[in-house]
Amino acid sequence: MACVSINGANRLGSNSLPELLVFGARAGKAAALTSLEQKPPSEHVIAQANDEKRRLEEQFLRKTGGRERIATIRSEMHQAVESGAGIYRTQDSLQQAADKLQELRERFRNLSLDDHSLTFNTELLGALELEFMLEVGSAIVASALHRTESRGAHQRTDFPARDDRNFLAHALIFRSPDGSARIETTPVVITRWPPGERVYGVKSEVKEVAAR
């Protein structure tokens, strides 16, 4: 994911731009250099790729008779994440979103495409994107459930305080073999600016004076 934390916990919307411009460029260059040094793929890798190709054909391109459409699942996903894991979230709202996403991931298997073409198949791309988004959405909700505090732009209204003792940490999500999420944390490296309290209005002026 495009998060190298240069904005700390305040990584919203267009904050991704400096990350993309600086770290995206570095990642691209590094990937290009690495690929130049790569030997041709091993048989295992080729076999894996063939398996994936077969999966795509069976699950999407050649499949007929599924009852779900991309757009329906996608908009239900938007709805679930927006209302459950938005700026203000609680244990309940997150749990609802998690359940809904689980349901959608199951329904996703019943997806069928209208487009069986191999030329510029945007519907297939849409399906793959949706599959990834469901997975990323679930990861976001799982880590938000784990974080019983409020930090940065997001507010757990059931845990309004920041808890640096337990959560001044990056959450790392791993997929267990059964598909569920396992969460580990890694400490934050603080360089110039330690995290501060997020305050507005008169409070922020007081804070500034105090800082001086």
Add this chain to the structure above:
Amino acid sequence: MAKQSNEPILWALFSAGGVFAAFAIPVHLFLLGLAFPLGWIPAPGYEYLHGLFSSPLPRIYLFALCFLALFHWAHRFRYTLYDGLQIKHLNEVIFVCCYGGAIFGTVLAGYLLWNFH
């Protein structure tokens, strides 16, 4: 630098001709082609015009007008033929006909004005 193209020179002539044609030709054509023959305005007599055309400045002006207007035509018409009729494969022929025509007209204008009496 890339190979020195002649296109800038042809375009400069085209542009100068376009300016000249836009400013001067409408009034000339209106008087000579419509107003005088149709009697809207009394035409100047032979003596007056002959006198006017005999003096050097008007002659230089008339030569410049013919020269630039013809190169304006040559350049525009050449591209009109290319694009309007899609005959770019006749490139060389069109090129020779258009600019050749302009050169011929310019030489003719020079000859007539030089030998004006």
Add this chain to the structure above:
Amino acid sequence: MAETISVEVARYSPERDTEPSSQRYDVPLHKDWVVLDALNYIKDKMDGSLTFRWSCRMGICGSCGMMVNGEPKLTCATFLSDYAGDGSPVRVQPLRYFPVIRDLVVEITDFMNKLQSVKPWLIRGDEKAVSEGEYLQTPEQLDRYKQFSMCINCLLCYAACPVYGLDPVFIGPAAIALAQRYNMDSRDEGAGERMDVLAQHEGIWGCTFVGECTKVCPKHVDPAGAIQQYKLTATIERFKSFLMPWAAGNSEMESAK
């Protein structure tokens, strides 16, 4: 039941068809819907195989350019209701003059190569060290090229340009306008390098100033103006190099800044 409008979309599948056909869909007519909304409605609800490019929906990414009733348009900025009155369908076709890959998707590698050929980036003789700070620019200097920097590479100007349609080697409006965007930038020193590409017949001299590129540009870049202005620059340079071969170079363009 809401009011509906018919949308007639060009369809072409290279795996099935030898030439494009059109397909008609009736979609709801909402006052705030643009043509792209109709296409997405079709793809989401009616026919997932309809293929078109789009991304930002706000006139920035430049990917949803198509022909709407024969005119090049950004479909995200073209309201359906503007075509509603007469009951005839809205015709949506791929951008004119480009090869069609599928349905409304066109092949744009040609433009990408041309764009790269004019080196649309800041070229410096000597680059300053980062420690020396930024290259400063006054608002006046910015004003000289700002208009040309608005280009979003949507290619509507190519679809409006008959010269490009007739002779695809023509480098085309957007690439030249973007070259001018850097030529006119006070921080740039690459005008001479770009001239090698621009001052060829396939460069500016192919243009006959039809002027349609400027009319269809959704960002008011005025590529036609950029080309004409560059013709003047190139002509002055040509005469200069003829009269004063020792002084040839990019002095004219440098002084234009």
Add this chain to the structure above:
Amino acid sequence: MSGVRQTVRYTEYHPRWYRTRVSTWWWLSRWPYLKFILREISSVFVAWFVVVLLLQIRALSRGPQAYAAFEHWLQIPVIVLLNLTAMFFVTFHAVTWFNLTPRAMVVRFGGKRVPDGLIVGTNYAAWAAVSVVLAWFLLRS
């Protein structure tokens, strides 16, 4: 140099892409294109005017009789019609030329770009002035 030429690959044969051939009559398909072609055709009438002018110069040079014949020739209906058409086209040329000037030439004054309308207006004013001066020269007898 090589930069643009590389893109000639574009025209290579690709069996799966569909290409529409541009019709020979492409300029009839849209009004702006037709207007463009008419603007370009105006150059033919610019050349026609030069022909008339050269005939006038020749006739003047040959004497009063030749000039009277020339004046008579100008009154032939076909020639009048031709000149009427030419009048339309050269005016069209002048108008389109003046209107496009601000596109082709950026004039800056005190760091600011002179508005398009002012450039066009100046052109028209100069056109009127030039026309008056030329007419005065031709008519002052």
